[in-house]
Amino acid sequence: MQDAHSVFLAPWKQGANMMNDARTLYEHAGLFDVVQPGDKVAVKLHVGELGNPNYVRPFFLKQIVDEVKARGGKPFLTDTCTYYPLLRNNAVDHMETAVANGFGFAPFMVADGLTSENGITVESPDPLLPDVEVAGALHQADAMIVVSHLKGHPLGGFGGAIKNLGMGGVTKKSKLDQHRLLDLVIDQEACQGCGTCVDACWFNLPRIEDGCAVIDSPWCMRCPICSTACPEGAITLQNREKLPQGLAVAAKAVLNTFAPDKVAYVNFAMDISTVCDCAPSPGEIMSQNVGVFASTSALSIDAAGLASIDYQKLNSLHSQDCHGQVRKMAELQTPGSLEPKVITV
Structure with a gap:
């Protein structure tokens, strides 16, 4: 298991086989050290709203699923119901969207149930949120690999590992609680x-x-x-600054249900759009592909990702401070660093 202050980067190379580079990246980062034989491993992702092309390519997820199996783990792809009424609002539509977007190669489980009824209330790590309902399937998993697409977000400033956990790892109730901090x-x-x-x-x-x-x-x-x-x-x-803080608080609540050495992260800084993958219409692509990051720290991997893009553009566009999420994670004493050591592989 690598130090939480370290973030490994496989840079985007035009014409390279990025799956080979990703495999090398995961080896250096010790990504699959979180998996022990027999572990039920949640591969937390965002399958993308139907019509939006910017989500992480399915073949990268299949590579991760196959490696978890090779380690003796029992992987399942997972995400939660959205609060807003599009095609991931309930488990049936969400599962159909996952298949349509190319994720039919592995079991896909909507972690909070058919209509977001499967949540387990855990103690909040911060008074900003009175309580947090963690999605049941995440709470019950033995290990987790969080796979995120780095991009902008209209309310949070940006989306990465922290948002993937904080908004994507909880029930509709806790999603609403976070939004109503505004x-x-x-x-x-x-x-x-x-x-x-x-x-x-x-x-x-x-x-x-x-x-x-x-x-x-x-x-x-x-x-x-x-x-x-x-x-x-x-x-x-x-009071827009409160939502990024809420994302961090909810993310920490999700992480508190896992042992410290049972969660790892991959951030894809590719197809970096100004808005998120949550709507059918894609946002503007704001920068060239950076590459793939891997770490054992949500704080460190998001901090490294922000340092690799023009986050000031996102701050201005969304009237937000992208670093609000990572600063709050640091305040919650999450392992990692606001200035991580980035190691290129």
Whole structure:
């Protein structure tokens, strides 16, 4: 098992066989040291929303699954139901999406159940979130390999290993709890009562009363759709820095259900888009492919990934501080470093 301050990088090489380079990377990083014979190994991924082409290529996941099997482990691909109502909102649609996107080569288990009913409440590592419901299948797994696509995110600034665990490793309840760390504010003087927000909302939650928008439902997830759609700029999301912090708190709660030496990470800094893989429409590709990172620390691997891209562009685009996640992880005394040692293989 490698030191948590170290991050290994297989740089992107035009014309190279990146699967061979990835295999070498995993050997140097000791990625599969987390696997013991008989272990039920969760390979945590994001299968991508149907129509979005930027998720991690399935053949890279098959390579990881095959190596887990070679070590005597019992791997299964896994993710959780989304809160928003697209094609990963329930286990049936999610599993069909996984197959459509090329992940039918291994068992795929929706970790929080058919409609996100399978969650286990664990003690929160920070008062920012009163409790965290960890997806049942992750809680029960013996080991975990977290495979993430490095990209931008409208609320978190960016998505990597921390977001993959913090938002992707919990139930819908805890997803909502994290989003509602933000405050939604409506400027009643600016609002014209046009109803654009009503039409835009996936949940049909806004309403118009006395010529002004009202959004007061406890089920509002504070997504940016209504604020982005408003032609008057009357709807704003405030205290945005709290969501990245919540991601870190939830991620640490998920990790606390595993022994320290039973989790490893791979981040693919390829097809780096300005927005996430959660919507059918892909975002702008913002940089050249960097390569593949591997580590035993969520903190270190995300810090190294941010250092390899123009995170200032994401900060500006999303009105966010991308380093909010990693700083909070460091504050939670997560093993790793904000300035990891990157070793090129």
